[in-house]
Amino acid sequence: MKESILTIVPLHCPQCAFRMSDPPKLRVYPDSVQKGEIHSGKLSCDQCSSEYRIIDGIAVFTTTGSDLKYLEDTDRSVESWICTHFCDVLTMQLPETKLRENDLTGFFAKQKEDRYYADLVDLLLPHLTPDSVFLDMGCAVGRLALELGLKVKCAYGVDPSPSCIRAARDILTSGKLSLSLGDASVPELSSSRSEFLIGDDTSLPFAKGTFDCVCCSSVIDRVPDANVFLTRVDAMVRKGGLLVITDPFDWNPEYSKEEVWLGHGAFGTKNGREEDALAELLQRYGYERIEEKNIPWRTFSHKRNHKVWTVYAGIYRKSSDS
Numbered sequence: 084m085k086e087s088i089l090t091i092v093p094l095h096c097p098q099c100a101f102r103m104s105d106p107p108k109l110r111v112y113p114d115s116v117q118k119g120e121i122h123s124g125k126l127s128c129d130q131c132s133s134e135y136r137i138i139d140g141i142a143v144f145t146t147t148g149s150d151l152k153y154l155e156d157t158d159r160s161v162e163s164w165i166c167t168h169f170c171d172v173l174t175m176q177l178p179e180t181k182l183r184e185n186d187l188t189g190f191f192a193k194q195k196e197d198r199y200y201a202d203l204v205d206l207l208l209p210h211l212t213p214d215s216v217f218l219d220m221g222c223a224v225g226r227l228a229l230e231l232g233l234k235v236k237c238a239y240g241v242d243p244s245p246s247c248i249r250a251a252r253d254i255l256t257s258g259k260l261s262l263s264l265g266d267a268s269v270p271e272l273s274s275s276r277s278e279f280l281i282g283d284d285t286s287l288p289f290a291k292g293t294f295d296c297v298c299c300s301s302v303i304d305r306v307p308d309a310n311v312f313l314t315r316v317d318a319m320v321r322k323g324g325l326l327v328i329t330d331p332f333d334w335n336p337e338y339s340k341e342e343v344w345l346g347h348g349a350f351g352t353k354n355g356r357e358e359d360a361l362a363e364l365l366q367r368y369g370y371e372r373i374e375e376k377n378i379p380w381r382t383f384s385h386k387r388n389h390k391v392w393t394v395y396a397g398i399y400r401k402s403s404d405s
């Protein structure tokens with residue numbers, strides 16, 4: 084974790100945030116710092132004495148007793164996420180023989196519609212400035228935060244999966260993608276002004292209204308209650324800032340009950356198109372939709388399985404006086 088980013092976006096106590104609207108800043112107690120990177124230590128709250136560890140450069144803010152399924156991520160699923168996020172880089176850099184062996188589904192065959200993360204960056208960039216502070220909520224292995232961290236003042240990526248966040252930080256610090264398929268390099272990403280934390284919507288260590296833009300890419304159908312999740316995420320967006328929600332609306336009882344599925348009448352919103360229900364819900368929080376798009380997304384599961392989705396992406400502006 085970079086000391087310099089802590090001065091741009093100070094971390095606040097997520098425990099105190101449950102009880103007070105202005106939670107205190109966390110104090111940093113580093114054990115080991117090298118070239119401005121805190122490798123180990125702790126963050127501590129003077130008010131409630133909560134402590135959060137910094138392990139191998141990553142601050143850990145997970146909630147105990149959480150029923151988050153993603154905590155069970157395995158090395159294989161992390162490798163699948165790296166393939167999904169960095170498909171374009173791997174396609175260009177891995178030897179053809181290696182790719183052929185592992186490309187029974189044609190996942191690595193270059194396809195023009197394989198631009199989900201590039202499309203998201205293109206969609207977001209006109210709304211951001213070099214001074215923007217960005218949060219990718221549910222960032223998995225970090226492609227979006229890593230890319231945007233090259234363009235904005237600071238990009239945070241938060242995910243409850245320790246193995247995904249470890250992979251994101253490894254890519255940030257080494258500029259390398261290490262996979263059983265082979266190694267590839269993304270040297271430019273090692274200058275990304277990004278930072279990764281282990282956490283979730285119940286343990287966000289930021290003051291209210293910290294971010295100019297928060298993106299939740301394909302997350303709202305993977306949390307137990309999209310409305311509760313959005314309330315917590317909304318608190319992180321500054322007045323007049325942006326919330327970007329993308330989702331394939333792949334509701335699944337494994338993650339949430341049908342009564343909270345948007346498009347199915349959840350939270351008193353209309354039955355029908357999920358995107359309309361989402362806009363209706365966000366309007367209650369003071370958001371107006373300013374842009375929308377459908378973006379193809381290919382996800383890699385293993386060499387015999389990939390999926391193609393059509394992800395809805397909506398950009399919503401928060402009212403300046405909400």
Ligand SMILES: C[S@@+](CC[C@H](N)C(=O)[O-])C[C@H]1O[C@@H](n2cnc3c(N)ncnc32)[C@H](O)[C@@H]1O
Pocket residue numbers: 151153220221222223241242243244247282283284285299300301302305306
């Ligand atoms: C379908 S994946 C999408 C990953 C990434 N945003 C992308 O677009 O490639 C959903 C991600 O949400 C994360 N997630 C699940 N519950 C979460 C929560 N409560 N808060 C933050 N992230 C969460 C998961 O760990 C997972 O990485």
